Amino acid sequence: MSEPSASQAGRGCRIEAQDLVRRFGDHVALDAVSLGVEPGETFGLLGANGAGKTTFIRLLTGYLVPSAGSVRVDGLSPIRDARAVHARMGFAAETSRIYPELRVRGFLRFAAGARGLAGRDREAAVERTLARFSLEHVASRIVGNLSKGFQQRVSLAQAFLHDPPLLIVDEPTSGLDPLQREEIRAQLAEARGRRTVVLCTHDLAEARALADRVAVLRAGRLVALGATEDVLGADDPLALFRPGDEATA
Amino acid sequence: MTALRALIRKEAAVLFGSPVAYLTLAMVGIVTALVFFDHLRVYNQTLFVWSSSTMGGFETDTIPDYINLRVLVFLPVMEQLALMLIGLVPLVTMRVFAEERARGTDELLITTQLSSGRIVAGKFIVAYGLVALMLAVSFVYPATSIVTAGLGLRHLAAVYTGLLALGLGIASIGLACSAFTSSQLVAAVSAYAIAFVLYDFTWATQFLAEQPALASFLDQLSMHPRFGGFAEGLVAVPDMVYFAGLGAVSFGLAWLSLDLERVR
Numbered sequence: 001m002s003e004p005s006a007s008q009a010g011r012g013c014r015i016e017a018q019d020l021v022r023r024f025g026d027h028v029a030l031d032a033v034s035l036g037v038e039p040g041e042t043f044g045l046l047g048a049n050g051a052g053k054t055t056f057i058r059l060l061t062g063y064l065v066p067s068a069g070s071v072r073v074d075g076l077s078p079i080r081d082a083r084a085v086h087a088r089m090g091f092a093a094e095t096s097r098i099y100p101e102l103r104v105r106g107f108l109r110f111a112a113g114a115r116g117l118a119g120r121d122r123e124a125a126v127e128r129t130l131a132r133f134s135l136e137h138v139a140s141r142i143v144g145n146l147s148k149g150f151q152q153r154v155s156l157a158q159a160f161l162h163d164p165p166l167l168i169v170d171e172p173t174s175g176l177d178p179l180q181r182e183e184i185r186a187q188l189a190e191a192r193g194r195r196t197v198v199l200c201t202h203d204l205a206e207a208r209a210l211a212d213r214v215a216v217l218r219a220g221r222l223v224a225l226g227a228t229e230d231v232l233g234a235d236d237p238l239a240l241f242r243p244g245d246e247a248t249a
Numbered sequence: 250m251t252a253l254r255a256l257i258r259k260e261a262a263v264l265f266g267s268p269v270a271y272l273t274l275a276m277v278g279i280v281t282a283l284v285f286f287d288h289l290r291v292y293n294q295t296l297f298v299w300s301s302s303t304m305g306g307f308e309t310d311t312i313p314d315y316i317n318l319r320v321l322v323f324l325p326v327m328e329q330l331a332l333m334l335i336g337l338v339p340l341v342t343m344r345v346f347a348e349e350r351a352r353g354t355d356e357l358l359i360t361t362q363l364s365s366g367r368i369v370a371g372k373f374i375v376a377y378g379l380v381a382l383m384l385a386v387s388f389v390y391p392a393t394s395i396v397t398a399g400l401g402l403r404h405l406a407a408v409y410t411g412l413l414a415l416g417l418g419i420a421s422i423g424l425a426c427s428a429f430t431s432s433q434l435v436a437a438v439s440a441y442a443i444a445f446v447l448y449d450f451t452w453a454t455q456f457l458a459e460q461p462a463l464a465s466f467l468d469q470l471s472m473h474p475r476f477g478g479f480a481e482g483l484v485a486v487p488d489m490v491y492f493a494g495l496g497a498v499s500f501g502l503a504w505l506s507l508d509l510e511r512v513r
Contacts, residue, residue, distance in 0.1 A: 024513070061360045065512045079511075083362055091360040097353040099259070101266030110262075113255025114361035142266075158357075 012039040012196030013088050013166040015060065019069035022055050022220075029055040031220040032069065037213075039165075042188070042197040044211030044228065046204070048241045051217040053200045057170050060198065061091055073166060087116070090159030092169045098155050100144025104135055107143055111158035125161045133157040133187065149180035156187060167191055170200045185209060202241075208232055216240045252362040256371035260345075261378070269344070270379060273337050277383045284329045285322070285390035292321040318397060327408055327480045330387055331473075334380075334416045335448060339440035341379055342423030343433045345372050346503065350431040355510075365507040369428070373500060376424055380416040384409060404482040411479020414492035415472060419444050421499035428503035449473040 015037040022030040030052045037043040047053045058064040059071050062078030062085060071078065078085045099107055108129060112122045130136050133153050138146060143154060152172065159167055169188065173181040188210055191197050201207055207214050207228060214231050216224040224231045224240050231237070264270045295316050349355045358368055392405060423440035430436050450467035457464040468474060472495075475488040 058356070061356070063356050063359050063511060082364065086360050086362060089360055091357065093353060093356055097357055099263055099352075099354060101263050102259070106259075106262055110255050110259040111357075111361070113258070114252045114358070114363055116251050116362045118251040 011165070011194070012041070013074045014039050015043075015071070015073055015166070015196065015198070016075075017056070017060075017069070017071045020056070020059060020066055020071055021068035022052075022059060022064060023067045029220050030059070030217075033217070033220075033222045034069075035215050035222060035225055037196055037198065039196055040193050041212050042192050042199060042210050044207035044214035045198060045200045045217065046202060046207055046214050046241075047217035048202060050219075051241075052220040053202075053217055054170060055220075056217070057168055057198070057200050060168060061089065062086070087162070088164055088166050090162065090164035090167045092156045092159040092167075092172060098143055098151060098158075100142070102143055103140055104143055104146070104154055105130070105139040107154065108158060108161060112161045115162045117162060125163075129157045129161050132160065149176050149183070152176060152180065152184060156184060160187075164195065166196045166198070168198045168200075172199070172201070173203065173206060181206075204232055204237060219243065253367050253371055256358075256363055256368065257374055260371055260375035264341075264375060264379065269341060273341055273379075274383060274386050276337060277333065277386045280333050281326075281330065281387040281390050284333075285326050285393075288322040288325050292316070292318060295321060323391065324480060326391055327412070330391070330412060331415055331476055333387075334383070334412070334419055335441070335444045337383065338380060338416060338419040339423040339426075339437045339444065342376050342420050342440060343427055343437035345376055345424055346427040346506075347430050347433045347436045350510075351433075355507075366504055368507065369500060369503045373421070373424060373496075373503075376420045377417055380420050381413065384412055384416060387412075407479050407482045407484050410484055411476050411488075414479070414489065415476045418472060418492045418495040421496040422447070425499035425502040425506075428506040444472075447472055 017033055017035050020030055020033045021028070033052070033056065045053050045056060055064065059066055060073070060078060062082050065079055073085045073088060076085050099110075102110065105126060108126045109122060112125045117125050130139050133156070135150070135153060135157060138150060143151060146154070156169065156172060159169070167188075172188065173184050176184065185206065188197060188199065192210070192212075197210075199207070199210055211228045213226060214224070214228050215222055216231060218241060231240070234240075296312070299313070299316055346355075349358070359365075363371070388409070391408070419440075422443050423436070426440040426443065427433075427436040430439075447470065450471045451473075453467055454464040457467070472492075475491050478485050478488050
Protein backbone atom coordinates (compact mmCIF):
# COMPACT_ATOMS: atom_id res chain seq x y z
CA MET A 1 0.00 0.00 0.00
CA SER A 2 1.38 3.38 -0.99
CA GLU A 3 2.25 6.24 1.29
CA PRO A 4 -0.09 9.21 1.66
CA SER A 5 0.79 12.41 -0.13
CA ALA A 6 1.62 15.76 1.41
CA SER A 7 -0.02 15.73 4.78
CA GLN A 8 -2.16 18.23 6.57
CA ALA A 9 -2.13 15.79 9.46
CA GLY A 10 1.04 17.09 11.11
CA ARG A 11 1.11 15.62 14.58
CA GLY A 12 -2.58 15.51 15.22
CA CYS A 13 -5.08 17.20 17.49
CA ARG A 14 -5.46 17.60 21.23
CA ILE A 15 -8.70 16.38 22.76
CA GLU A 16 -9.95 17.41 26.18
CA ALA A 17 -13.09 16.10 27.82
CA GLN A 18 -14.10 17.74 31.08
CA ASP A 19 -16.80 16.25 33.33
CA LEU A 20 -18.61 15.01 30.27
CA VAL A 21 -22.15 13.81 30.96
CA ARG A 22 -24.75 12.45 28.56
CA ARG A 23 -28.19 11.37 29.64
CA PHE A 24 -30.90 9.71 27.58
CA GLY A 25 -33.98 10.36 29.67
CA ASP A 26 -33.26 8.82 33.08
CA HIS A 27 -30.40 6.71 31.77
CA VAL A 28 -26.93 8.15 32.29
CA ALA A 29 -24.87 6.88 29.35
CA LEU A 30 -21.77 8.86 30.28
CA ASP A 31 -21.12 10.08 33.78
CA ALA A 32 -18.61 12.87 34.47
CA VAL A 33 -15.88 11.56 32.19
CA SER A 34 -12.70 13.64 32.10
CA LEU A 35 -9.76 12.69 29.94
CA GLY A 36 -7.24 14.17 27.55
CA VAL A 37 -5.66 12.86 24.37
CA GLU A 38 -2.34 14.27 23.21
CA PRO A 39 -1.47 15.15 19.60
CA GLY A 40 -0.11 12.15 17.70
CA GLU A 41 -1.35 9.70 20.26
CA THR A 42 -3.30 6.54 19.47
CA PHE A 43 -5.86 6.39 22.20
CA GLY A 44 -7.92 3.29 22.89
CA LEU A 45 -11.41 3.67 24.29
CA LEU A 46 -12.37 0.35 25.80
CA GLY A 47 -15.41 -1.09 27.48
CA ALA A 48 -18.07 -3.74 27.21
CA ASN A 49 -21.13 -3.21 25.04
CA GLY A 50 -23.20 -0.37 26.48
CA ALA A 51 -20.29 1.05 28.49
CA GLY A 52 -20.59 4.46 26.82
CA LYS A 53 -17.85 4.25 24.16
CA THR A 54 -20.07 5.12 21.23
CA THR A 55 -21.75 7.90 23.21
CA PHE A 56 -18.32 9.41 23.88
CA ILE A 57 -17.47 9.18 20.18
CA ARG A 58 -20.78 10.82 19.25
CA LEU A 59 -20.12 13.69 21.63
CA LEU A 60 -16.65 14.06 20.18
CA THR A 61 -17.96 14.19 16.60
CA GLY A 62 -20.73 16.62 17.52
CA TYR A 63 -23.45 14.14 16.59
CA LEU A 64 -24.76 14.47 20.16
CA VAL A 65 -24.84 17.49 22.45
CA PRO A 66 -23.51 16.92 26.00
CA SER A 67 -26.01 17.06 28.88
CA ALA A 68 -23.24 18.63 30.97
CA GLY A 69 -19.50 19.17 30.78
CA SER A 70 -17.55 19.78 27.63
CA VAL A 71 -15.36 18.22 25.00
CA ARG A 72 -12.86 20.20 22.93
CA VAL A 73 -10.77 19.42 19.87
CA ASP A 74 -7.80 21.78 19.73
CA GLY A 75 -9.83 24.01 22.03
CA LEU A 76 -12.82 24.04 19.66
CA SER A 77 -16.34 22.84 20.39
CA PRO A 78 -17.69 20.14 18.04
CA ILE A 79 -21.10 21.84 18.31
CA ARG A 80 -20.34 25.57 18.06
CA ASP A 81 -17.27 25.22 15.83
CA ALA A 82 -18.56 22.23 13.92
CA ARG A 83 -17.08 23.07 10.52
CA ALA A 84 -13.61 23.74 11.91
CA VAL A 85 -13.66 20.58 14.02
CA HIS A 86 -15.02 18.43 11.21
CA ALA A 87 -12.34 19.75 8.86
CA ARG A 88 -9.79 18.24 11.27
CA MET A 89 -11.65 14.98 11.69
CA GLY A 90 -11.99 11.71 9.83
CA PHE A 91 -14.64 9.38 11.17
CA ALA A 92 -15.15 5.72 10.35
CA ALA A 93 -18.08 3.94 11.88
CA GLU A 94 -19.09 0.34 11.47
CA THR A 95 -19.44 -1.30 8.07
CA SER A 96 -23.13 -0.72 7.57
CA ARG A 97 -22.72 3.06 7.72
CA ILE A 98 -21.96 3.49 4.06
CA TYR A 99 -24.20 3.74 0.99
CA PRO A 100 -24.56 0.27 -0.54
CA GLU A 101 -26.08 1.60 -3.80
CA LEU A 102 -23.03 3.63 -4.72
CA ARG A 103 -19.91 2.47 -6.48
CA VAL A 104 -16.70 2.63 -4.47
CA ARG A 105 -15.25 5.51 -6.47
CA GLY A 106 -18.58 7.36 -6.39
CA PHE A 107 -18.83 6.96 -2.64
CA LEU A 108 -15.31 8.26 -2.12
CA ARG A 109 -16.01 11.19 -4.46
CA PHE A 110 -19.06 12.04 -2.40
CA ALA A 111 -17.15 11.76 0.88
CA ALA A 112 -14.36 13.97 -0.49
CA GLY A 113 -16.83 16.54 -1.84
CA ALA A 114 -18.75 16.60 1.42
CA ARG A 115 -15.47 17.50 3.12
CA GLY A 116 -14.98 20.42 0.78
CA LEU A 117 -12.61 18.91 -1.77
CA ALA A 118 -13.46 19.83 -5.36
CA GLY A 119 -12.13 19.37 -8.88
CA ARG A 120 -8.59 18.07 -9.21
CA ASP A 121 -8.03 18.03 -5.45
CA ARG A 122 -11.01 15.74 -5.04
CA GLU A 123 -9.96 13.40 -7.85
CA ALA A 124 -6.38 13.30 -6.57
CA ALA A 125 -7.59 12.52 -3.04
CA VAL A 126 -9.85 9.74 -4.31
CA GLU A 127 -7.15 8.13 -6.45
CA ARG A 128 -4.58 8.43 -3.66
CA THR A 129 -6.95 6.83 -1.18
CA LEU A 130 -7.95 4.05 -3.57
CA ALA A 131 -4.26 3.23 -3.98
CA ARG A 132 -3.48 3.53 -0.29
CA PHE A 133 -6.22 1.08 0.67
CA SER A 134 -5.67 -1.22 -2.34
CA LEU A 135 -9.16 -0.54 -3.62
CA GLU A 136 -8.33 0.24 -7.27
CA HIS A 137 -9.56 -3.11 -8.57
CA VAL A 138 -12.95 -2.69 -6.89
CA ALA A 139 -13.31 1.05 -7.57
CA SER A 140 -16.08 0.50 -10.13
CA ARG A 141 -17.98 -2.06 -8.08
CA ILE A 142 -21.12 -1.35 -6.09
CA VAL A 143 -20.30 -1.04 -2.39
CA GLY A 144 -23.19 -3.30 -1.33
CA ASN A 145 -21.81 -6.15 -3.46
CA LEU A 146 -18.41 -6.14 -1.74
CA SER A 147 -17.40 -8.49 1.07
CA LYS A 148 -17.66 -7.17 4.61
CA GLY A 149 -13.89 -6.79 4.76
CA PHE A 150 -13.82 -4.60 1.67
CA GLN A 151 -16.79 -2.58 2.89
CA GLN A 152 -14.93 -1.90 6.13
CA ARG A 153 -11.88 -0.91 4.14
CA VAL A 154 -14.00 1.53 2.11
CA SER A 155 -15.50 2.89 5.32
CA LEU A 156 -12.04 3.47 6.75
CA ALA A 157 -10.71 4.88 3.47
CA GLN A 158 -13.28 7.69 3.38
CA ALA A 159 -12.02 8.90 6.74
CA PHE A 160 -8.50 9.39 5.30
CA LEU A 161 -9.59 11.31 2.18
CA HIS A 162 -8.86 14.80 3.46
CA ASP A 163 -5.79 13.62 5.37
CA PRO A 164 -7.19 14.67 8.76
CA PRO A 165 -5.06 15.20 11.86
CA LEU A 166 -7.70 13.43 13.95
CA LEU A 167 -9.01 9.98 13.11
CA ILE A 168 -11.92 8.47 15.02
CA VAL A 169 -12.64 4.82 14.38
CA ASP A 170 -15.49 2.94 15.98
CA GLU A 171 -15.10 -0.85 16.15
CA PRO A 172 -13.02 -0.96 12.95
CA THR A 173 -12.47 -4.72 12.90
CA SER A 174 -15.78 -5.90 14.28
CA GLY A 175 -16.92 -9.05 12.48
CA LEU A 176 -13.88 -9.34 10.23
CA ASP A 177 -11.75 -12.44 9.68
CA PRO A 178 -8.14 -12.45 11.03
CA LEU A 179 -6.59 -11.49 7.69
CA GLN A 180 -8.94 -8.56 7.22
CA ARG A 181 -8.28 -7.46 10.81
CA GLU A 182 -4.58 -7.35 10.14
CA GLU A 183 -5.09 -5.20 7.03
CA ILE A 184 -7.20 -2.68 8.92
CA ARG A 185 -4.78 -2.65 11.86
CA ALA A 186 -1.89 -2.04 9.49
CA GLN A 187 -3.66 1.06 8.19
CA LEU A 188 -4.24 2.35 11.69
CA ALA A 189 -0.69 1.55 12.77
CA GLU A 190 0.57 3.62 9.86
CA ALA A 191 -1.16 6.67 11.35
CA ARG A 192 0.68 6.36 14.70
CA GLY A 193 2.59 9.45 15.65
CA ARG A 194 1.38 11.33 12.57
CA ARG A 195 -2.17 11.93 13.72
CA THR A 196 -4.31 11.54 16.75
CA VAL A 197 -6.30 8.34 16.58
CA VAL A 198 -9.23 7.58 18.86
CA LEU A 199 -9.85 3.87 18.61
CA CYS A 200 -13.12 2.66 20.06
CA THR A 201 -13.04 -1.10 20.60
CA HIS A 202 -13.85 -3.95 22.94
CA ASP A 203 -11.03 -6.04 21.53
CA LEU A 204 -8.16 -6.02 24.04
CA ALA A 205 -5.68 -7.50 21.55
CA GLU A 206 -6.41 -4.64 19.18
CA ALA A 207 -5.90 -2.07 21.90
CA ARG A 208 -2.62 -3.70 22.96
CA ALA A 209 -1.40 -3.73 19.36
CA LEU A 210 -2.30 -0.15 18.49
CA ALA A 211 -2.95 2.11 21.46
CA ASP A 212 -0.37 4.19 23.34
CA ARG A 213 -2.84 4.84 26.12
CA VAL A 214 -6.27 3.50 26.92
CA ALA A 215 -9.33 4.49 28.89
CA VAL A 216 -11.78 1.90 30.14
CA LEU A 217 -15.43 2.81 30.50
CA ARG A 218 -17.89 0.80 32.55
CA ALA A 219 -21.55 1.73 32.85
CA GLY A 220 -20.73 5.22 31.61
CA ARG A 221 -17.97 5.90 34.11
CA LEU A 222 -14.24 6.06 33.57
CA VAL A 223 -12.71 3.20 35.58
CA ALA A 224 -9.16 3.18 34.23
CA LEU A 225 -6.93 5.55 32.31
CA GLY A 226 -3.24 5.18 31.55
CA ALA A 227 -0.55 3.63 29.41
CA THR A 228 -1.78 0.54 27.59
CA GLU A 229 0.68 -1.82 29.27
CA ASP A 230 -0.19 -0.45 32.73
CA VAL A 231 -3.95 -0.74 32.32
CA LEU A 232 -4.08 -3.99 30.34
CA GLY A 233 -0.94 -5.57 31.83
CA ALA A 234 -2.68 -6.65 35.02
CA ASP A 235 -3.29 -10.30 35.76
CA ASP A 236 -6.96 -9.99 35.00
CA PRO A 237 -7.63 -6.93 32.83
CA LEU A 238 -11.13 -8.20 32.15
CA ALA A 239 -11.97 -7.33 35.76
CA LEU A 240 -12.12 -3.72 34.58
CA PHE A 241 -14.98 -4.61 32.26
CA ARG A 242 -17.09 -6.61 34.70
CA PRO A 243 -20.01 -4.91 36.43
CA GLY A 244 -19.21 -4.15 40.02
CA ASP A 245 -17.90 -1.42 42.20
CA GLU A 246 -17.45 1.62 39.96
CA ALA A 247 -14.03 2.79 41.15
CA THR A 248 -13.03 5.82 39.14
CA ALA A 249 -9.61 6.37 37.60
CA MET B 250 -21.36 24.91 -1.87
CA THR B 251 -18.93 22.11 -2.75
CA ALA B 252 -20.29 19.97 0.07
CA LEU B 253 -23.90 20.70 -0.91
CA ARG B 254 -23.20 19.82 -4.55
CA ALA B 255 -21.60 16.56 -3.43
CA LEU B 256 -24.64 15.75 -1.32
CA ILE B 257 -27.02 16.49 -4.21
CA ARG B 258 -25.04 14.22 -6.52
CA LYS B 259 -24.99 11.49 -3.86
CA GLU B 260 -28.74 11.77 -3.23
CA ALA B 261 -29.46 11.52 -6.95
CA ALA B 262 -27.12 8.53 -7.28
CA VAL B 263 -28.75 6.76 -4.32
CA LEU B 264 -32.23 7.54 -5.64
CA PHE B 265 -31.47 6.24 -9.12
CA GLY B 266 -29.36 3.41 -7.73
CA SER B 267 -32.53 1.69 -6.56
CA PRO B 268 -35.56 0.67 -8.64
CA VAL B 269 -37.94 2.97 -6.71
CA ALA B 270 -37.36 6.03 -8.88
CA TYR B 271 -37.68 4.10 -12.15
CA LEU B 272 -40.80 2.27 -10.97
CA THR B 273 -42.36 5.54 -9.86
CA LEU B 274 -41.64 7.22 -13.19
CA ALA B 275 -42.96 4.19 -15.07
CA MET B 276 -46.11 4.25 -12.93
CA VAL B 277 -46.62 7.91 -13.75
CA GLY B 278 -46.33 7.21 -17.48
CA ILE B 279 -48.68 4.22 -17.35
CA VAL B 280 -51.30 5.77 -15.07
CA THR B 281 -51.34 9.03 -17.03
CA ALA B 282 -51.84 7.11 -20.28
CA LEU B 283 -54.62 4.94 -18.82
CA VAL B 284 -56.44 7.89 -17.29
CA PHE B 285 -56.06 10.02 -20.40
CA PHE B 286 -57.25 7.41 -22.89
CA ASP B 287 -60.10 6.36 -20.63
CA HIS B 288 -61.41 9.92 -20.55
CA LEU B 289 -60.82 10.29 -24.26
CA ARG B 290 -62.89 7.13 -24.79
CA VAL B 291 -65.71 8.62 -22.71
CA TYR B 292 -65.47 11.85 -24.69
CA ASN B 293 -65.67 9.98 -27.99
CA GLN B 294 -68.60 7.86 -26.77
CA THR B 295 -70.50 10.93 -25.59
CA LEU B 296 -69.86 12.63 -28.87
CA PHE B 297 -70.94 9.55 -30.82
CA VAL B 298 -74.11 9.07 -28.73
CA TRP B 299 -75.04 12.72 -29.13
CA SER B 300 -74.33 12.59 -32.86
CA SER B 301 -76.35 9.37 -33.31
CA SER B 302 -79.30 10.56 -31.24
CA THR B 303 -79.64 13.92 -32.93
CA MET B 304 -78.46 12.94 -36.40
CA GLY B 305 -76.32 16.05 -36.03
CA GLY B 306 -72.96 16.56 -37.65
CA PHE B 307 -69.59 16.99 -36.02
CA GLU B 308 -69.26 20.67 -36.80
CA THR B 309 -68.19 22.41 -33.62
CA ASP B 310 -70.97 24.99 -33.76
CA THR B 311 -73.61 22.27 -33.50
CA ILE B 312 -72.05 20.32 -30.58
CA PRO B 313 -73.39 21.33 -27.15
CA ASP B 314 -71.05 23.07 -24.74
CA TYR B 315 -70.87 20.21 -22.24
CA ILE B 316 -69.21 17.94 -24.79
CA ASN B 317 -65.74 19.37 -24.99
CA LEU B 318 -62.22 18.13 -24.32
CA ARG B 319 -61.64 20.59 -21.50
CA VAL B 320 -64.56 19.37 -19.38
CA LEU B 321 -64.58 15.68 -20.31
CA VAL B 322 -60.85 15.01 -20.67
CA PHE B 323 -58.55 17.73 -19.53
CA LEU B 324 -59.93 18.75 -16.13
CA PRO B 325 -60.65 15.19 -14.87
CA VAL B 326 -57.22 14.01 -16.03
CA MET B 327 -55.59 16.88 -14.13
CA GLU B 328 -57.66 16.03 -11.05
CA GLN B 329 -56.55 12.42 -11.21
CA LEU B 330 -52.94 13.41 -11.81
CA ALA B 331 -53.14 15.39 -8.58
CA LEU B 332 -54.42 12.33 -6.71
CA MET B 333 -51.73 10.23 -8.36
CA LEU B 334 -49.13 12.60 -6.92
CA ILE B 335 -50.51 11.99 -3.43
CA GLY B 336 -50.31 8.24 -4.08
CA LEU B 337 -46.78 8.16 -5.47
CA VAL B 338 -44.75 11.00 -4.00
CA PRO B 339 -44.69 9.65 -0.40
CA LEU B 340 -43.26 6.40 -1.79
CA VAL B 341 -40.27 8.39 -3.00
CA THR B 342 -39.85 10.67 0.01
CA MET B 343 -40.30 8.04 2.72
CA ARG B 344 -36.72 6.81 2.50
CA VAL B 345 -34.93 10.15 2.21
CA PHE B 346 -34.21 10.83 5.89
CA ALA B 347 -35.55 7.62 7.47
CA GLU B 348 -33.16 5.38 5.59
CA GLU B 349 -30.21 7.61 6.44
CA ARG B 350 -31.10 7.38 10.12
CA ALA B 351 -31.79 3.63 10.04
CA ARG B 352 -28.44 2.93 8.35
CA GLY B 353 -26.58 5.27 10.69
CA THR B 354 -25.13 7.20 7.74
CA ASP B 355 -26.51 10.43 9.24
CA GLU B 356 -23.59 10.18 11.65
CA LEU B 357 -21.21 10.14 8.70
CA LEU B 358 -22.91 13.17 7.13
CA ILE B 359 -22.72 15.21 10.31
CA THR B 360 -18.93 14.78 10.50
CA THR B 361 -18.44 16.41 7.09
CA GLN B 362 -18.71 20.07 6.11
CA LEU B 363 -22.48 19.69 5.80
CA SER B 364 -24.58 21.51 8.39
CA SER B 365 -28.08 20.29 9.26
CA GLY B 366 -29.57 23.01 7.08
CA ARG B 367 -27.50 22.01 4.07
CA ILE B 368 -28.33 18.34 4.55
CA VAL B 369 -32.04 19.19 4.53
CA ALA B 370 -31.59 21.52 1.53
CA GLY B 371 -29.74 18.88 -0.50
CA LYS B 372 -32.38 16.27 0.17
CA PHE B 373 -35.26 18.62 -0.61
CA ILE B 374 -33.65 19.69 -3.89
CA VAL B 375 -33.27 16.12 -5.14
CA ALA B 376 -36.79 15.10 -4.06
CA TYR B 377 -38.21 18.19 -5.75
CA GLY B 378 -36.23 17.29 -8.87
CA LEU B 379 -37.84 13.86 -9.01
CA VAL B 380 -41.31 15.37 -8.66
CA ALA B 381 -40.50 17.67 -11.60
CA LEU B 382 -39.33 14.63 -13.57
CA MET B 383 -42.57 12.80 -12.75
CA LEU B 384 -44.58 15.70 -14.12
CA ALA B 385 -42.39 15.87 -17.21
CA VAL B 386 -43.22 12.20 -17.90
CA SER B 387 -46.93 12.95 -17.50
CA PHE B 388 -46.73 15.99 -19.76
CA VAL B 389 -47.37 14.53 -23.19
CA TYR B 390 -51.02 13.47 -22.90
CA PRO B 391 -52.42 16.60 -21.23
CA ALA B 392 -50.37 18.65 -23.70
CA THR B 393 -52.03 16.78 -26.57
CA SER B 394 -55.40 17.45 -24.99
CA ILE B 395 -54.67 21.14 -24.62
CA VAL B 396 -53.38 21.57 -28.13
CA THR B 397 -56.27 19.57 -29.64
CA ALA B 398 -58.86 21.39 -27.56
CA GLY B 399 -57.37 24.71 -28.47
CA LEU B 400 -57.02 25.84 -24.86
CA GLY B 401 -53.55 27.23 -25.41
CA LEU B 402 -50.14 26.82 -23.87
CA ARG B 403 -50.78 29.44 -21.15
CA HIS B 404 -53.49 27.23 -19.71
CA LEU B 405 -51.16 24.26 -19.86
CA ALA B 406 -48.44 26.27 -18.12
CA ALA B 407 -50.88 27.32 -15.38
CA VAL B 408 -52.03 23.75 -14.80
CA TYR B 409 -48.51 22.39 -14.65
CA THR B 410 -47.46 25.19 -12.34
CA GLY B 411 -50.30 24.04 -10.08
CA LEU B 412 -49.37 20.38 -10.39
CA LEU B 413 -45.76 21.23 -9.64
CA ALA B 414 -46.75 23.30 -6.61
CA LEU B 415 -49.02 20.50 -5.40
CA GLY B 416 -46.35 17.85 -6.02
CA LEU B 417 -43.71 19.86 -4.20
CA GLY B 418 -46.16 20.47 -1.34
CA ILE B 419 -46.81 16.73 -0.99
CA ALA B 420 -43.08 16.02 -1.28
CA SER B 421 -42.41 18.56 1.47
CA ILE B 422 -44.92 16.83 3.76
CA GLY B 423 -43.36 13.46 2.95
CA LEU B 424 -39.84 14.72 3.61
CA ALA B 425 -40.82 16.25 6.95
CA CYS B 426 -42.47 12.96 7.97
CA SER B 427 -39.36 11.04 6.91
CA ALA B 428 -37.17 13.35 9.00
CA PHE B 429 -38.95 12.40 12.22
CA THR B 430 -38.56 8.63 12.02
CA SER B 431 -36.17 5.87 11.12
CA SER B 432 -39.01 3.73 9.76
CA GLN B 433 -39.84 4.19 6.08
CA LEU B 434 -43.26 2.63 6.68
CA VAL B 435 -44.10 5.15 9.40
CA ALA B 436 -42.83 7.95 7.16
CA ALA B 437 -45.03 6.83 4.24
CA VAL B 438 -48.16 6.22 6.31
CA SER B 439 -47.90 9.55 8.14
CA ALA B 440 -47.25 11.38 4.86
CA TYR B 441 -50.32 9.75 3.28
CA ALA B 442 -52.44 10.60 6.31
CA ILE B 443 -51.40 14.25 6.42
CA ALA B 444 -51.55 14.73 2.64
CA PHE B 445 -55.01 13.18 2.32
CA VAL B 446 -56.41 15.14 5.28
CA LEU B 447 -54.86 18.36 4.03
CA TYR B 448 -55.91 17.74 0.43
CA ASP B 449 -59.55 18.55 0.98
CA PHE B 450 -61.42 19.56 4.13
CA THR B 451 -64.86 19.39 2.49
CA TRP B 452 -65.69 16.37 4.64
CA ALA B 453 -65.09 18.46 7.77
CA THR B 454 -66.74 21.66 6.68
CA GLN B 455 -70.10 19.92 6.21
CA PHE B 456 -70.11 19.26 9.96
CA LEU B 457 -69.25 22.87 10.71
CA ALA B 458 -72.30 24.64 9.33
CA GLU B 459 -72.72 26.51 12.60
CA GLN B 460 -69.09 27.54 12.74
CA PRO B 461 -68.50 29.25 9.42
CA ALA B 462 -65.26 30.88 10.56
CA LEU B 463 -63.68 27.52 11.35
CA ALA B 464 -65.05 26.01 8.15
CA SER B 465 -63.58 28.88 6.18
CA PHE B 466 -60.23 28.50 7.96
CA LEU B 467 -60.10 24.79 7.16
CA ASP B 468 -61.01 25.52 3.58
CA GLN B 469 -58.10 27.95 3.41
CA LEU B 470 -55.80 25.17 4.63
CA SER B 471 -56.88 22.71 1.95
CA MET B 472 -54.66 21.96 -1.02
CA HIS B 473 -57.47 21.04 -3.41
CA PRO B 474 -59.16 24.46 -3.68
CA ARG B 475 -55.71 26.00 -4.20
CA PHE B 476 -54.96 23.56 -6.98
CA GLY B 477 -58.43 24.10 -8.47
CA GLY B 478 -57.50 27.64 -9.46
CA PHE B 479 -54.47 26.45 -11.40
CA ALA B 480 -56.56 23.77 -13.13
CA GLU B 481 -58.86 26.54 -14.35
CA GLY B 482 -55.85 28.33 -15.78
CA LEU B 483 -55.42 30.90 -13.00
CA VAL B 484 -52.07 31.45 -11.30
CA ALA B 485 -52.95 33.37 -8.14
CA VAL B 486 -50.31 34.75 -5.79
CA PRO B 487 -52.10 33.57 -2.60
CA ASP B 488 -52.11 30.00 -3.94
CA MET B 489 -48.40 30.20 -4.74
CA VAL B 490 -47.73 31.62 -1.27
CA TYR B 491 -49.73 28.77 0.27
CA PHE B 492 -47.63 26.09 -1.40
CA ALA B 493 -44.39 27.98 -0.73
CA GLY B 494 -45.42 28.22 2.92
CA LEU B 495 -46.11 24.49 3.02
CA GLY B 496 -42.61 23.88 1.71
CA ALA B 497 -41.03 26.34 4.14
CA VAL B 498 -42.79 24.87 7.19
CA SER B 499 -41.84 21.33 6.16
CA PHE B 500 -38.25 22.41 5.54
CA GLY B 501 -38.11 23.99 9.00
CA LEU B 502 -39.58 20.91 10.65
CA ALA B 503 -37.10 18.60 8.93
CA TRP B 504 -34.23 20.87 10.01
CA LEU B 505 -35.59 20.96 13.55
CA SER B 506 -35.83 17.17 13.69
CA LEU B 507 -32.16 16.80 12.72
CA ASP B 508 -31.11 19.21 15.45
CA LEU B 509 -33.46 17.68 18.02
CA GLU B 510 -31.86 14.31 17.32
CA ARG B 511 -28.61 15.67 18.77
CA VAL B 512 -30.14 16.77 22.08
CA ARG B 513 -32.77 14.05 22.50
